Amino acid sequence: MKLFNGMTVENNELAISGVTVSELRRKYGTPLYVYDENMLENQCDTFISNFKSEKFKTEVLYASKAFSCLEVLRMANRAGLGVDVVSLGEIHTAYKAGYDMSKAYFHGNNKTREELKYAIEVGLGTIVIDNDYEYEMINDLAKESKKTVDVLLRINTGIDAHTHEYIKTAKDDSKFGYSVYDETIFDLIADINGQSNLNFLGFHSHIGSQIFEKSSFYEAAKVVMEFSRRVEEELRLTIKVLNLGGGFGVYYTDEDKPFELGEFLQEYIKVIETESENFGLELEKVVIEPGRSLTCNAGSTLYTVGGVKKTFAGREYIFVDGGMADNPRYALYKAKYEAALANKINADENTVYTVAGKCCESGDMLVMDTKLPKAEQGDLLIVPSTGAYNYSMSSNYNRLPKLPVVFVKDGTSRLVIKGETLEDLIRQDI
Numbered sequence: 365m366k367l368f369n370g371m372t373v374e375n376n377e378l379a380i381s382g383v384t385v386s387e388l389r390r391k392y393g394t395p396l397y398v399y400d401e402n403m404l405e406n407q408c409d410t411f412i413s414n415f416k417s418e419k420f421k422t423e424v425l426y427a428s429k430a431f432s433c434l435e436v437l438r439m440a441n442r443a444g445l446g447v448d449v450v451s452l453g454e455i456h457t458a459y460k461a462g463y464d465m466s467k468a469y470f471h472g473n474n475k476t477r478e479e480l481k482y483a484i485e486v487g488l489g490t491i492v493i494d495n496d497y498e499y500e501m502i503n504d505l506a507k508e509s510k511k512t513v514d515v516l517l518r519i520n521t522g523i524d525a526h527t528h529e530y531i532k533t534a535k536d537d538s539k540f541g542y543s544v545y546d547e548t549i550f551d552l553i554a555d556i557n558g559q560s561n562l563n564f565l566g567f568h569s570h571i572g573s574q575i576f577e578k579s580s581f582y583e584a585a586k587v588v589m590e591f592s593r594r595v596e597e598e599l600r601l602t603i604k605v606l607n608l609g610g611g612f613g614v615y616y617t618d619e620d621k622p623f624e625l626g627e628f629l630q631e632y633i634k635v636i637e638t639e640s641e642n643f644g645l646e647l648e649k650v651v652i653e654p655g656r657s658l659t660c661n662a663g664s665t666l667y668t669v670g671g672v673k674k675t676f677a678g679r680e681y682i683f684v685d686g687g688m689a690d691n692p693r694y695a696l697y698k699a700k701y702e703a704a705l706a707n708k709i710n711a712d713e714n715t716v717y718t719v720a721g722k723c724c725e726s727g728d729m730l731v732m733d734t735k736l737p738k739a740e741q742g743d744l745l746i747v748p749s750t751g752a753y754n755y756s757m758s759s760n761y762n763r764l765p766k767l768p769v770v771f772v773k774d775g776t777s778r779l780v781i782k783g784e785t786l787e788d789l790i791r792q793d794i
């Protein structure tokens with residue numbers, strides 16, 4: 365298992381930002397999500413300090429769907445990030461965390477009237493229009509509230525970014541946004557731009573997630589800018605804001621080869637500066653919105669080993685006290701993770717195990733075929749890089765309570781989300 369910055373070994377035992385895993389278990393129990401707060405802050409700082417330009421303003425948004433809770437949003441707000449939200453719940457969480465809502469962007473392909481109304485009420489900064497149906501609702505609500513609402517239009521560049529390559533295709537059938545190859549988009553933009561209660565600023569594009577090839581981002585940015593130029597010429601308007609989305613790839617296992625983030629961000633800015641000049645754009649602001657790359661590696665999940673079982677066919681299982689309810693990513697798309705026995709971190713990794721959860725579902729796996737030391741009941745198993753799309757995708761399957769979340773920093777730990785109790789599980793039942 366790769367040890368991230370902030371992970372150290374003391375007496376054969378793993379510590380995260382100076383707090384040992386056994387202390388974490390003693391204080392909070394398992395299963396448990398643990399975040400290294402320094403790592404979260406450093407990632408925010410890397411984005412803020414490297415994605416900067418002298419030609420236009422820049423803004424980094426935290427795509428809060430990766431992990432949304434009050435404390436992480438307070439931290440992102442303090443670090444100077446804006447926020448990307450996709451539902452009433454995410455808006456509410458950001459609002460209650462004290463976020464400056466003018467720095468919020470509202471995404472999604474099927475925003476409801478209720479969500480849009482609330483967004484306008486709390487002064488949410490920019491609404492990203494996905495489709496005609498939303499456009500009409502946003503326009504109506506803006507008129508009703510007698511406000512002017514800043515809007516972007518979500519477009520598709522036809523850059524289909526797989527993890528290590530991209531393909532360019534005009535045959536876009538994504539559920540999000542409008543294809544730049546769809547000529548009807550010009551009428552729509554002209555229409556939006558003509559509305560007195562809407563302030564049309566530009567475009568939003570997000571090409572996908574867990575992307576490792578820098579050129580995918582550069583190519584997509586180019587297509588967005590080339591398209592912006594066409595729109596400016598045909599419709600005689602100015603594109604002021606481009607939001608280029610997130611999707612920066614991170615390390616889960618040694619199959620993942622992420623680029624060095626700071627270096628990439630500086631290069632990305634250069635590409636945007638050069639291309640915007642080539643296309644004669646006068647951009648006021650360029651926005652990006654990382655989710656996974658801000659929180660993923662900062663978070664780990666700690667489990668206690670229960671049964672260790674060899675099947676008739678020969679597979680050796682380690683059973684842990686959580687599983688797909690707290691991390692559904694293997695069950696969803698065979699996502700890969702590393703693991704270690706955190707209380708025997710230096711021991712010889714001489715056995716191949718499959719780490720399985722406790723849910724009643726044969727797909728409830730966490731890590732397939734990984735080398736670990738001989739495991740026993742009571743060992744502490746850590747799965748790192750669970751800081752994005754784990755808590756936020758967790759469920760109460762099998763009526764498992766949601767786990768607590770702890771932040772650790774320089775030898776101290778604090779609870780930021782309480783674990784659910786049995787009473788919480790039946791609270792809404794009638």
Ligand SMILES: *Cc1c(COP(=O)(O)O)cnc(C)c1O
Nearest residue numbers: 427570573610611612654655656
């Ligand atoms: C999910 C999402 C992001 C963040 O993606 P990551 O892969 O987590 O960086 C950014 N923008 C939009 C519109 C998204 O849907």
